[in-house]
Amino acid sequence: MVVGDASLDIDTLVIGAGPGGYVAAIRAAQLGQKVLIVDKSEVGGVCLNRGCIPSKALISAAHQFEQASHASQFGVNVENVSVDFSKTQEFKNSVVKKLTGGVGSLLKGNKVEIFKGECMFINENEARVFNENESPRYRFKNCIIATGSRPIELKAFPFGGRILSSTEALELEELPKSLIVIGGGYIGAELGQMFSKFGTKVTIIEGMESILNGFDPDMTKLVAKNMQKTGVEIVTNAKAESAEQTDKDVTVKYSVNGETKEVTADYLLVTVGRRPNTDGELGLDLINIEMTDRGLIKVDHQGRTNHPHIFAIGDVVPGPALAHKASYEGKVAAEAIAGLPSVVDYKCVPAVAFTDPECSSVGLTEAQAKEQGYKAKSAKFPFAGNGRALSLNSPDGFVKIVADEETGLVLGAHIAGIEASNLIAELGLAIEMGATLEDIALTIHAHPTLGEIVAESAELVLGHPIHVVAPRK
Incomplete structure (x- = not known):
């Protein structure tokens, strides 16, 4: 849907339709706000169109190729394994198309108005959105800036050609x-x-x-x-x-x-690295938005800028440039606009690298825990001691849990191995809810699953592991 000049007054203007912006727009609409979202490219932003999703599709294809090339380890004979990269790209594009279409449908289903074009602030309460065909002007009660980031271009290595x-x-x-x-x-x-x-x-x-x-x-x-x-x-x-x-x-x-x-x-x-999209024609300088020396927008615990009705989320604010962080901040900002007591809490923001093996982390490292005054302890349980990991022919890796020695409180977790990106969620929940090592160890994990490694790691930190020999004290 393209917005015309019928209504120039809106409750909330969202600039940017990436994982921060579109989530913020949907949540704001659910809370009864009249929302306009503006993006010059496709909905879904960099993550969905040119980052997280297409890269993971290609990584999955590479993993399939490698598995097929070594299928003989399972007694499966596959000859002349080859790659038709054009079809690989078709697969990647089909995944992106399906997800971007889904986001568009979600926005429309929640009655969020969509404008494909650019946005420029006129003053603290007005902005002009424009493309080749139109340039309407909007008055907004609130605004959420979610313009994301772009790859850093080095002077000695300008993008172009090869x-x-x-x-x-x-x-x-x-x-x-x-x-x-x-x-x-x-x-x-x-x-x-x-x-x-x-x-x-x-x-x-x-x-x-x-x-x-x-x-x-x-x-x-x-x-x-x-x-x-x-x-x-x-x-x-x-x-x-x-x-x-x-x-x-x-x-x-x-x-x-x-x-x-x-x-x-x-x-x-x-x-x-990536550079925040806070420059250009957006006009943040025209409304005197306070910035850091790195070009990031200063915000409070609800995402508010120095203008109480203007919020900023995602890659344009301090913190790691992660899609899930942006989505989380988007929901907080939308709820804050609606008067809810939502605030950001970065204690449990997971980080994941989709390498081989996958790497994931949440909470504190042992060193960070000690710096914060905890008497921290940790232990690593190997994937090689897990039946499911061995049956998948993926014995490399470990689960490491960091806990407070006095209370058993789980403070952090670090996982390397197959499905580490999924396994980290249980430990994020444990930290968020204030769980202890015993809470994890006493939770019955299905067998044979990779999830058992999490429970085994908790038991190892406690000092009574079953499937590895406990170190002598």
Whole structure:
């Protein structure tokens, strides 16, 4: 539906239709607000169209290819396994289309008006939305800014030609024979490993001591080990300096310990982070929105900016740039507008890397817990001690639970292994509800399942594990 000039007064203007914006719009509409949502691209934002969902579709396809290539381990003989990458891309696009269509239907079903175009503030209570055909002006009682972020472009490595952002990498029509990745964070690690499973020769250049900085070091070692099995070369403590491209390849110069080196590949993928979309024609400076020195919008515990009726959520505010964080903040902001006592609580925001093995984390690390004054203890139960993991031929990984030694209160959890992205939810709930190690250990987990590893890990921290030998005290 395209909004015309029939009504220029709305209750809530939502700028951005990503996982933060569309969730905020739906929740606001459910609470009785007349809502207009504006986005210049497709509903679903970067996550659904050019990020989380398409990347996971390709990662799943790469996993299927790898499994088929090694099916003989199960006694299944598969010959001449190959990839038709055009069909892989068709699968990815079909997933995206289905989900974006679903989001559009949800918005319309909740009577949220949709305008495909851009938005610019005129003053604190008015904004103009515009596209090639129209430019109506709206007065709003409240506004939620959810304009998301975009890949950081480095001056020495401008996007274009054979230098790609994650957006272009996900749209490649053919599998490259070789690929250089600058940045070994979760995006670079996920996409680099995905391409390597398809047979691409991948080199990752990372400035820190390890890839996936911020995750438990034992987790990142497992991922690095698996990457090397598919031929990924990981160069750490390295500084990328320049790139020269031809119509056939690109050469990157980098330095390690003062020594200059170079590597050539079909493409260069730059994944060094994301920049908030708070610049451009939105006009935040016109209404004097308070910002941080990193271009993020300052907000309170309900997402309010320095203007009490204007809120901001997602990648444009401080904190990790995660889709689920944006959705959570969107619901809080919509409820705050409706007068509900909702506030943000970041104690249980999970982080997930869809690498192989998957890595997930929630709550505190042992070091963070000790810094906060807890007498923390932890233990790791291996996937290799779990029947379901072995039957899936996925013995690599562990569940690590961090708890307060005096009370048994669960403070944090870190999981590396198959389905870690799903297993972390139980531990997030445990932290949110103030559960103890005994609460988890006394919960009967079905057998044989991966979930048993969570209970076994709790028992291990308590000191009485069944399926591993307890360390001597």
